[in-house]
Amino acid sequence: MCRSAASEIFSFDVAAAVASDVPGGYRASLSRCPTCSFLFVADPVWLEGSFSSELNRLDVGSVDRSLLVASFVRGLLGRRSRRSSWSVLDVGGGDGLLTRVLRDHGIDCRWTDPYCEPAYYVGPPADGVARFDLAVMGEVALHLTNPIESFREALSRSDRLMFTAVVPPEKVTVDWWYLMPSTGQHVAFYPTTAIAEIARRLGADWCSDGKFFHLLSTTGISRALRRRVEHRELSLLAAELYDVLGLLDRARGRQRSLTTKDQAAVEAAVHDKLKGTDD
Template structure:
């Protein structure tokens, strides 16, 4: 097996029972430490439910990242946006960021948009570009990370994303919960080195908190500031005293949605 990140040979590392029934081989790259599964033929079955019942951290994750994303935008990006949340799930994060005053749009090919209807990528003009692309808990789902990152970068030239970094070079499903073979959705597991090499393939730098939040960009970023803005208390202070004050988009979003649906039958609005 060739590593999807650096195109060097990967070792046949171990087998795991995926979805409680498939014996799946995982490969570890000798060069960058990236772990990938064999070709994931089971994904259609794994995505019969886009959000698994094991993802009980969905709400807390959005609550945690929203102020951090706000601060990162204020510090290094144009606050007027627009912004794209790639793999945005139910649209909760998009709604939260729009309520904070940032013009986020959702994209997700697997999941129904519940909270950000009318603010989906399919509703935008063709060729729309975005100031920043976010992708939370997406990278570990990618059978071909290079191809998907290339797709993201066509939408925006910087990607802020979360995926947990391997805690040690010899990690296994028995020692790290993040494999989650029960769901069959995590098919790509990254070392920090593999993320750095992935960014380098596109001529970008990687900035990371060393754990689970990362930024690929060509912008000049102070790594110390980036790590500082991932601290919950510090980021709240930064947002509170920063000069830019975003106005929530809730009222104007309501008017937009109302204008688009007020002529529809009542049954279509429920």
Template sequence: MNCRICCTDSQEYLKHQILGKYEITYYKCPVCQFIQTESPFWLNEAYESAITSLDLGLLSRNNYTVPITNSILHRFFDIRKKFVDYGGGYGVFVRLMRDKGLDFYRQDMYCENVFAKHFDLQDAPQDQRFELLTAFEVFEHLVDPVAELEKMLKLSDNILFSTELQPRPDVNVENWWYFVPETGQHVSLYSQHSLEMLAQKFSLNYYTNNINIHLFTKKKINEKMFSLLTKYKVSKAYNLVFSRQPSLLPVDFSNVRARLNSK
């Protein structure tokens, strides 16, 4: 099996049972250390529920990423423009960012929009280019990261995303929780080198906190400042001082109310 990042012949790495029933093989690239599953024939079954019952951290993850995103946008990007959350799930993040005064929209092909109705991708102006695209806990779900990143770049040149980096060379299901074989949804597991190579394919700069927050961008930014703003406590403090925007909640309420009354 070829590596889905750099096309090197990947080697069989380990076998494990997923979804409690299928014995499958994981492969690891000897060049970029990207770990991928065999061709995932089980995905329809794995996504019968888009958000799994094991995703207990959905709300705490949004509480963590909102101040970090807000700080990074205010420091490096134009906050007057529009933004999109790719694979936005129930819409929690989009609603929270709009409450922070940032014009966010949601994209998700599989999950119902519960909290950000009327702010889906199709509600944004047609052919909209977004200032930045967020993709939190999405990359590990991508069967073909190169093809999917190409889709993202049609929406924005700047991709802020989260995915856990392999913490050690000998990661396996016993010593790294991020495999989560019970769900069958994590089919791509990244090393820092694999993300560097992915960025190079599209001539993007790559910035990372070396743990879980990453940025692909055409811009050149201060690497140390980016890493600093990915620290939760720092971003919270930065928000208090530098990133106060009027909430879009009152405007959104009036617009949605008018839309409903016009039907």
């Protein structure tokens, strides 16, 4: 990433099931950059094919994680997340669950992903918004083979990018849980020194909770925003408060979500399609 010569720390087997066409599977090599400490699996030729495979079913935690990321995003956006004027781009949105949850909470979140079909997402296309208030990469960064380019692209759609990635321990060993050799899909790991390097190369400010949630911004980071990232409990607590307030609103018959609007849009589309068949 910073163009220093990286060296291998160790190699490990990627599950044979990923590479059903390759008997015995693949051998992955984990390398570390001596300068920025970025860790990566070099040349993961199996990666692209792995996303459409049945192996995604191994990701039991995906719903729990989507809900956690949705809460963090809502806490990060602050009180204004309770207005639908915020626009969020879900980059690499996968099955669209995060997008759906945010729209259900009234945030105009749009989905984009070159590899997946959004099972949960119904809504307007991402092209409809020129510039988003926030771009989000929920558990995407760990799949990237060219992080700088992917982050640059996300920041071309928004001044701010929030991404998640488990920060590796100082000494990564072959049994580190986040390597996930059962899927072979985790290929990039970001110590905070690597996040600092990404920010430097993109001319962005950054902050992090040092564990999982990270923010890049090309227009500076306010003190309040920094606090909500560095102390993630503040964002998550705020989201809990918004949940309670949202439930009270619903009990009083006030609906802030985009659910009904999206439902109407999908019904209109089906109606048009049927009408087209009749004609």
